[in-house]
Amino acid sequence: MTEKDFIQEKAMRNNKFRLSFSRKQLCLPYGVFLALFVVLPLLLIVFYSFTDKDGGFSFNNFIRFFSSATTLTTVIISVLIALATTIICILLAYPVAYILARSNLNRGGTLLLLFIMPMWINFVLRAMAMKDLLTIIGVFGFNNYVNVIIGMVYDYLPFMVLPLYTVLSKMDKSYVEASKDLGANAFHTFTKATLPLSMSGIASGVTMVFMPTMTCYVISDTFGNGLITIIGKLIDEQFTTFQNWNLGSAMAMVLLVIMLVSMWVTGAFKSEDTRGNNL
């Protein structure tokens, strides 16, 4: 190796070291930010949930949470409202996404834009508009649960349309044609080909609708005349009205666990879908 070669190689190695180092270094500020303001606060929630007011270790918060009929009823009501909202959103959004993806109505994406535009408008203002309209028609106050579910569906429908449209418009149409060629009728083609292939879209739609509806107490407060409490409101009350941060943190922990479980369930759908794609 000549001296020139050696210097060149050393320079290259230096350079390579510097460039990979400098690019990685760029995520340092963001990494520190996330550690301080995302990870650390969650650790504080874990800490508070397992301690009492004096800072001693205790399971009391969880015992109190799971032994109270009121809180358990709230959890059940939240899950039921979220389930109803999610199912209605799927039932309403699926045909929309299907028509937009398959027919020529959506040329240039203008129609799709109309469906997802509400995502850009402040949700408190939209809720106010819907409440006013329901009042004018005279159906508001008919049933608080129905009110809340209408409000939730109104708020979250665009978040279901978008992922369903994405997956349906990308879907390989030859599966549908193959199914028809092999003698399946329209119903079977849908249940055996289109629907299973769109599971990943439904899964991501569910994650965008189910969790927020369990916690978005703004809608349940304004549409439920203050008479419907969901789990998000329960946490809010512990932090604002009752000032019991330990119990509030324990409730937040329960919510985190539900979140992880629902992610695991929807993740299971996703792996099924990739299996379908591998066929």
Add this chain to the structure above:
Amino acid sequence: MKKFFQIFYIALILLFIYAPIFTLVLYSFVDSPVVSIRQAFEIGFSFDLYVKLFNDASLMKIVWDTLFLALLVAVLATLLGTLGAIGIFYSKGKFGKGVSAASRIPVINAEIVTAVALVLLFAFVFKESRSYFAMVIGHLVITTPFVVLSIIPKLKQMDSNLYEAALDLGASPFGALVKVVIPEILSGILSGFMLAITLSLDDYIISAYTKPAGFDTISTYVYGAMAKSNANSSLPALRALSAIIFVVIILVVVGKNIYSRRRESK
């Protein structure tokens, strides 16, 4: 026949989505304490609510405060998120994976959990959970991950040789980053910036928990006004404000769509 049903269904859902918005815009021209058909006929249509809105100094302050906060947050989130996305994309090690995983937490976490976690942190460190600083941090927590998410795909699409080529031609790593990488991912950065603005404007829960006393965003103000009673004197003026916001957003979104389609067809 099939086509008829399709159009009918699409029209029905669009009616569900837009009827409240059109009603609100319509009633922004009716200066009545409550929204009702009878009052609309009795009082008639006028620009009174708009006059009231622009003469209401406290309401106008809330509008500008909200817009300024969204802009500040979007600028900071874009800086932080762009650097973060580039860093995550090019570091294959554990640190990059950890940052990427932590970045996904605020996206999937319930907003109320994010909010109370921040309250615990700020109460723990500063003894006071409410401040402008805490609110900006809170907004950054919920917006920056989305900036990262909108930039990463652009980095994946980019030809990886471009950066190396720039270095070979004598650019410094910083120069190559600014002159080669940033222009390539600019569309992702811009959509991340827009997303950060909308997410900040849309937020209620984080603001409600971290905002300093006496400060209001449009969301917290409207929610407060709705929670009180319909007789609240400033609520009708909010109809005018909402109508302006709706129309501006519809114009911006439609305009952007027409512009990008024209550019595509050229």
